Amino acid sequence: MTRPMIAHRGKAFEELFARLEAGLRDVLLTARPVYISTSSASGLMEGAVRNAPSGPLLALVNGAFSSRFAKIAKACARDVDVVEAPWGKTVDLSDVERRLAARRYAAVTVVHSETSTGALTDVRAVTELAHRQGALCIVDSVSGVAGAELRFDAWGLDFVLTGSQKALALPPGLAFGVASSEFVRRAREVMDRGLYFDVVEFEEFAAKNQTPATPALSLLYALDAQLADILREGIERRWERHAAMRDATTAWLKRAVTRVDLDVSILAPDSARSPTVTTITLPEGLKSADVVAAVARRGFVIGGGYGKLKDTTIRIGHMGDHTMETLRPCLAECEDALRDVGGIKW
Numbered sequence: 475m476t477r478p479m480i481a482h483r484g485k486a487f488e489e490l491f492a493r494l495e496a497g498l499r500d501v502l503l504t505a506r507p508v509y510i511s512t513s514s515a516s517g518l519m520e521g522a523v524r525n526a527p528s529g530p531l532l533a534l535v536n537g538a539f540s541s542r543f544a545k546i547a548k549a550c551a552r553d554v555d556v557v558e559a560p561w562g563k564t565v566d567l568s569d570v571e572r573r574l575a576a577r578r579y580a581a582v583t584v585v586h587s588e589t590s591t592g593a594l595t596d597v598r599a600v601t602e603l604a605h606r607q608g609a610l611c612i613v614d615s616v617s618g619v620a621g622a623e624l625r626f627d628a629w630g631l632d633f634v635l636t637g638s639q640k641a642l643a644l645p646p647g648l649a650f651g652v653a654s655s656e657f658v659r660r661a662r663e664v665m666d667r668g669l670y671f672d673v674v675e676f677e678e679f680a681a682k683n684q685t686p687a688t689p690a691l692s693l694l695y696a697l698d699a700q701l702a703d704i705l706r707e708g709i710e711r712r713w714e715r716h717a718a719m720r721d722a723t724t725a726w727l728k729r730a731v732t733r734v735d736l737d738v739s740i741l742a743p744d745s746a747r748s749p750t751v752t753t754i755t756l757p758e759g760l761k762s763a764d765v766v767a768a769v770a771r772r773g774f775v776i777g778g779g780y781g782k783l784k785d786t787t788i789r790i791g792h793m794g795d796h797t798m799e800t801l802r803p804c805l806a807e808c809e810d811a812l813r814d815v816g817g818i819k820w
């Protein structure tokens with residue numbers, strides 16, 4: 475990232491961009507161009523909404539980020555209906571089907587890995603349901619891509635966005651998006667889709683190995699290095715490593731419950747757990763901030779709860795460059811911290 479700046483309309487940049495594209499296509503498993511946006515992921519959430527065909531949107535909400543997606547759509551003056559599931563669960567596919575049949579929607583918004591709850595939604599199934607009713611599907615896979623299985627082309631997805639700072643394990647500041655040619659075709663008909671996140675512009679500039687506006691070049695240098703690492707491991711092996719870390723966290727908690735003698739449990743059901751983050755519900759009286767602080771004293775950083783789960787849950791991130799070897803000592807210290815903090819209170 476300390477390499478000198480180069481002109482973003484020059485040959486050296488175009489070579490770099492072409493290499494990044496090849497790597498990103500292998501991560502998202504697509505032959506489509508992958509848009510590189512200088513923004514946080516929220517930028518492309520807004521962009522996806524603004525580029526989506528006009529008409530009402532159906533937002534699947536099962537946590538803080540999917541709720542934010544609905545909020546972004548409303549802030550873009552879209553007519554938004556919400557189909558909800560309790561936080562921690564995924565929205566029932568039969569509910570989605572019923573709602574899609576009841577009104578003609580232009581698009582559906584869904585979050586793949588709900589980072590607030592650790593729930594994983596079957597975005598392929600949601601997209602298929604949307605298509606059956608003539609709607610497109612916009613997928614936020616910010617904590618999914620590069621950690622959870624996602625096959626853009628094979629699954630027939632319409633739009634997927636992600637950010638640099640989650641399972642891609644890069645500094646924040648970049649977002650990536652990929653759109654089907656059908657999504658881009660429909661976007662051309664949307665007259666007020668804006669410019670900074672215009673998929674038509676992204677598409678035209680990617681064809682020239684460029685970005686529409688000045689990119690955060692230093693972050694692209696980091697992406698270049700990280701993509702080389704990711705492809706060395708292989709995307710499928712990377713998914714397997716994440717799934718193994720999720721399973722180890724699940725197994726650890728089940729054993730830890732009896733050892734710490736506390737009523738701790740994993741929020742998301744066994745069948746729908748994100749491979750990148752585990753949200754753990756704490757017993758009443760135990761405060762998330764106290765557990766997080768006790769873990770920090772032991773040299774590890776875990777997350778507190780998010781949104782309305784802020785005080786009642788903790789979150790263990792097992793994504794990006796983490797491995798079983800880095801996770802194990804973290805889990806051991808979490809257990810020690812729970813025993814310690816729980817012991818004081820109980």
Ligand SMILES: *Cc1c(COP(=O)(O)O)cnc(C)c1O
Pocket residue numbers: 514515516517539585587588589614615616617637640
């Ligand atoms: C982190 C996150 C976002 C927001 O990303 P920013 O980069 O902060 O804009 C959106 N959705 C999900 C699922 C996330 O995990």
